[in-house]
Amino acid sequence: MSKVNIGLIQMTCDERIEVNIEKSIAKVREAAAQGAQIVCLQELYHSQYFAQTVSVDNYQLAIPHDHRAITSMQELAKELGIVLIVPFYEWAAKGVYFNSAAVFDETGKHLGTTRKNHIPDGPQYHEKYYFTPGNTGYPVYHTKFGKIGIGICWDEWFPEVARILTLKGADILFYPSAIGSEPDHPELSTKAAWTKAISSHGIHNGVFVAAVNRVGQEQEMSFYGGSFVSNPMGDILQSMDEQEGILVQDVNLEEIEFARNLLQFLRDRRTDTYGPILEKC
Template identity: 45%
Template sequence: MSKKVKVGIVQMSCTAVPSENLQKAVARIREAASKGAQIVCLQELFTSLYFCDVEDYNNFKLAEPIPGPSTDALSALAKELNVVIIASLFEKRAEGLYHNTTAVLDADGKYLGKYRKMHIPDDPAYYEKFYFTPGDLGYKVFKTKFATIGVLICWDQWYPEGARITSLMGAEVLFYPTAIGWATSQDEATNSEQYNAWQTIQRSHSVANGVHVVSVNRVGFEQNGAMKFWGGSFISNPFGRILYLAPHEDEVVHVQEIDLKQTDNYRTHWPFMRDRRIDSYQPITKRYIDED
């Protein structure tokens, strides 16, 4: 038996004008739907340039409530096209309180809820702690028309705990809207090492949990040419095999059919879930285990 679903990814570049980016995303979602997509995932913070390269109070003006204008527009589109849309947005929760959030719209246009990014980075050119309060909704799954999906966001992808918990909650596919790039001052060896680590850690989530992983990144030069977002979006099967790999430079709309029943096959033949020693995992809740 099979349970096939067609997943669409939209890898695109952005401008400084939110309305242009939303219109572009809408056009790309339409393109994905025309190719048969049933679930379409957009990249992280797709309505703007990646603004966290600087600590600038003016950037808080980019935030919006969720539900709000963008989810309203995408909800109508989801209903029209009969597709699920995964949309990463800058959420204004209250005065002075903001999150990096992904909303999920079902194929009938219903707003199913949101996931707030749990792990917030603070690195050169990625000053997200200035803007985002860590998520307080916990890990989430969404029962859409076509599949039960888990959504995590960018920096979350480096943490096996988030992938594991979301999978244990019943996610059949893990989606990672992402915004990650190379400093253009870096050498090619460093670029290659960084990208390979990024892809490898996410493919490992497929292997450890027996689920498909869909990672969607942006492309293009931003930050006055100092940052090249590396694209390289990909889809891996429940044993980490790459089913689709996007280029590093080009915008892409790709639709990939995946079979969710493969999870049962891989989990049966590679029974990592069966052999988990949950009685021994309490130390994972500690920051660090000191010898004394």
């Protein structure tokens, strides 16, 4: 299959998990009705962004795979015949919680779960308190509609993640995100830098990129949306503003071969010279 329809769900989140589940189900249905074949929800879709503060009570937001926030999406993927990427706060064991994304195929089969590898820590992004660093590596999922890889939020800023997923065969890189205001610099928006940095992975690797972010005010933070799909030359095919909505974009995977034949980054790699990249400094 060379042509694929990508769907991104950009929305505000409520404090109540059930509200977010029902809202997401409705929006996934809408995206599928518009032709979306691979749909991605935003990071930690079932809750508000709780990492703004440090509180042991927020550990209660972690959920296992058999929680309705996950099982309802698995059933939905099967019903609609789509691939569905479901980012959530994963309860793995007592005291062990991950920032994860489960992947379900068009039959409802659980293809696997990607766990966020790079965990940030800073003002209102206190993720090291909540998330254990991922232990799933960088899986690539072979789906009916294409080979996909996932980097969760902070992962998306690291070129190494995009390159590894590309080398493992991914055609489309999905980046579910929760990014917005910077409390130390309220006058600053990172939206332009975010868009440039993430879309540039498409150029470096000859892949499509699909980044989805949340919107709205949650406690002290404002999330700027800006979800987009870009092509292997880094062109933004479609993007969203700071409003809730659904982005559905068709892509032609044949463009990947054209881009890689034009810009031979994969051919000209010098892996024998890259030892220093494994050093901390």
